[in-house]
Amino acid sequence: MLEVNKIREDREKIITALAKRNLHLSDTLDRIVELDDRRKQIQAESDVLLNESNTIAKQIGELFKQGKRDEADALKARPAELKDAISAFKEEMNTVEDSIRDLLYTIPNTPHDSVPLGKNPEDNEVVLEEGKIPVLYDKAVPHWDLADTYKLIDFELGVKITGAGFPVYTGKGAKLQRALIAFFLDEAEKAGYEEVIPPHVVNEASGYGTGQLPDKEGQMYHMPIDDLYLIPTAEVPVTNLFRDVILSVDQLPLRRSAYTPCFRREAGSYGKDVRGLNRLHQFDKVEIVVIDHPERSYATLQNMVAHVQGLLQKLELPYRILRLCGGDMGFTSALTYDMEVYSAAQKRWLEVSSISNFETFQANRLKLRFKGDDKKNQLAHTLNGSALALPRILAALLENNQTPEGIRIPAALVPYTGFNLIS
């Protein structure tokens, strides 16, 4: 959520920045400032009345103590008069504040200066491409065939017990999942991230805190009986650990990692995008979250990207880094790097990580602040990234490492799997 004061101060900058998302919101911004002006006016006027009313009430109290009942009764008339005016102000205040908030909820974060112009994924900027695209042997097949051949994943069994997009991992397939999770968590720990195991279900307030609500209402699984949501990413519970928190400046940066399953309804997806492991309703992911000082947050973002790069290098996967264009960025992000791996049998790039700086956008909703050196509270910056999401990593590992003898496991994973070949 943007800050109203920033909208006042940096109106032109914000309009320009939002134009990168192909949004033209100057009218909305002006409306917000207009409403906020009214809010201030109401408060100033009602403060005067409240002050008068409070003062008289105190006098009445004094007079009662002194036993001067008649004088006290005589004073009661004025506050009674003020009451209606005060409650009218209060009512208008509520509607004005609601309107401001509702408008703010519709505005996405302002893209960082470095965000490229563009409308769709083709306009994303390739920052780096690294690793050798493997040349597969003649009979190479996509991962869903490999999963079947080697009995690693049973998609149909998942359909039976739940539905499409809920695979059952079996045998070495299951072991490989566990190995990847442990590997990612260990690497995160080495990089200074403290592991947490959060709830996999969150309440409505948490959904609002990180911005999934109200924007992506239909993307989360909702359980109306208890009004709880299955998490679409560990970002939600882990970032919300710090909701309504005032940190001291020396606690920053705060680094956390978490493995969780992630649940997404993926309404509207179809075709080759959902084949095999490409897009699931339930998948596993290790997420890294950082709360940091505004002055440092972009350096931190680069560190997070470097960390994920390291993971991909250790897994020996060809990857590329994209800087998302304004049209392809998430609602809450100011700058996002996507990491994609090349899946050699499908002959396509698959997104395996998305690393973003949200600046104060989430912190403003979360009321996540720190007490600066000047003793004033200011909003912290929040960042997060996948490190990493499993299914597409698995897809690329299977496809890229297939040989006539079987599927080779990268050396970095062998200590975790206990085997170096799936045959």
Place this chain on the structure above:
RNA sequence: GGAGAGAUGGCAGAGUGGUCGAUUGCGGUAGUCUUGAAAACUACUGAUCUUCACGGGUCCGGGGGUUCGAAUCCCUCUCUCUCCGCCA
């Protein structure tokens, strides 16, 4: 699922209609003392809106009501805890 209790400042915990934004303790910050530290003592120490400032307003889980006046009374919602039941 049944019954009961409760929600107050970073934490603990008073306060049951009138200088209560809130006693006190702990914690935190600064100072005195000390070679230094600890202890002790002293002072300060919530958030938020508004204002150039002085100041003023709001906040005792959320919302509403009673009253001249509500942390205190009433209604309602949410959450937490305890006991019983069930159970990994």
